[in-house]
Amino acid sequence: MRALLSGYYGKGNGGDEALLATLLQMLPSHVTPVVLSGNPEETRDRYGVETYNRMAPLAVLQVLRSCDALIWGGGSLIQDVTSTISPFYYGGLMALAQAMNLKTVAWAQGIGPLVRSQTRVLARQTFSNCTKVSVRDRASASLLTDWQIPYTLAPDPVWALESQPVPGLWDLPAPRVAVTLRSHPQLTQARLANITRALVDFQKATQAFILLLPFQKSEDLSIAEAIQPHLRDVSRILSLSDPQLLKGVFKGVEMAIGMRLHSLIMAAAEGCRCFALSYDPKVNRLMEDLEMPGWDLASLPDDPNLISLTWMEHYANGDPLSSEQIQVLVDRALIHRDVLNAALS
Structure with missing residues (x-):
């Protein structure tokens, strides 16, 4: 067939x-x-x-x-x-x-x-x-x-995607925090400036190494390049096109701050703490399903200090999904495989 x-x-x-x-x-x-x-x-x-x-x-x-x-x-x-x-x-x-x-x-x-x-x-x-x-x-x-x-x-099938280890990732300073932002009308210059300021303060407080992950270079890379100079020597832009490697990044990350739906799914599936910045109802649905903290971009606080303090609190005290919760989601995501088997038999 x-x-x-x-x-x-x-x-x-x-x-x-x-x-x-x-x-x-x-x-x-x-x-x-x-x-x-x-x-x-x-x-x-x-x-x-x-x-x-x-x-x-x-x-x-x-x-x-x-x-x-x-x-x-x-x-x-x-x-x-x-x-x-x-x-x-x-x-x-x-x-x-x-x-x-x-x-x-x-x-x-x-x-x-x-x-x-x-x-x-x-x-x-x-x-x-x-x-x-x-x-x-x-x-x-x-x-x-x-x-x-x-x-x-069933949950998004990417829960069940097999990840691959990223060469050189473990040579970067630890702990690591991944950030995935994308171009969107709600990510205004003022909000991006506040997020950048908050990231600088968050990094100083936690001493985390910041991985800026463009999920789609045409939409995300320019944003990562705008942030990176403010985090000189304590950050790296990591551009990966293989999705199994992209998911593998989150194996070596303590926390993920993300706009993109699949960055949050990948991070949660690999046991990271996650904080969402939602631009779309699909991200809100994930936040509800997983009780994931975050803000709608439209209601992002104007105070960078409040943003960074909220991230610090989640970094210090937030819980990732348990291995049991992850396994349930992976097993349920495999229901999409059953649908293919039934349709294409």
Whole structure:
């Protein structure tokens, strides 16, 4: 069986690459993956899979005809807040696969936000015609319940991604704290200045070595480069493109401060204390599920001293997830593998 995997792959986003790596890890052995990517050569070389340019319509149509199944490969693909085109791309591809009588799987989806009525209609129609649907959060599950569409609910599959040790990480000074910020309208210059000031004070108080982790270079690297001069000699920008290495960073980290959803999932899965800076409902859902401390960026305190003191308190007294809690989440995340096995048998 050949399955075409469609997601936000090959775009340099560590979270989406982690979803692809986990999907490849979970695919049944009798299934040959074919991946649509924004960078087909890089994806082919990293994962050893057949790849095609996701934006080449003729090639996509031809490869779809050669496949037996289409899998939406995880994450917030069907939402219309950051992109109005994205849901029509993924929805159109799914509708085409369904018209061609392929098995279709909406896998590990985080649905929404859906603010436009036409997007909601498209989403409801394509999800209702899927062979199997799995979602990663209760809000997505609630939406499908309202639409009377059967689904499986399980934690984000990246909980179950196998991490790899990062060469040279243990040579850096300890203890270490990882920081993952991304470009976003809510991360204003004033808020970034306050976060930077708070990080400087936090570092002086804890003597922690700060790892600045850009999860997507195009969005995150410039922010890391703006912060790093304020933490000269006590920080390092660590740019990693392999998602298993990216998750492996958190094995050697005491605490993570993060905006990106998958930075927080990876950190929590590796036993780190986590502090969230939320820019999106999906981050708030994770905070609620794990009782993870944090702030919405929109309500970030204006006082850098209050920010740093809050981080110091969590660094000193906050608890990471227990090994038992982590194992439960990993085991439940593997339910997404069961969905693939059932759909592609």
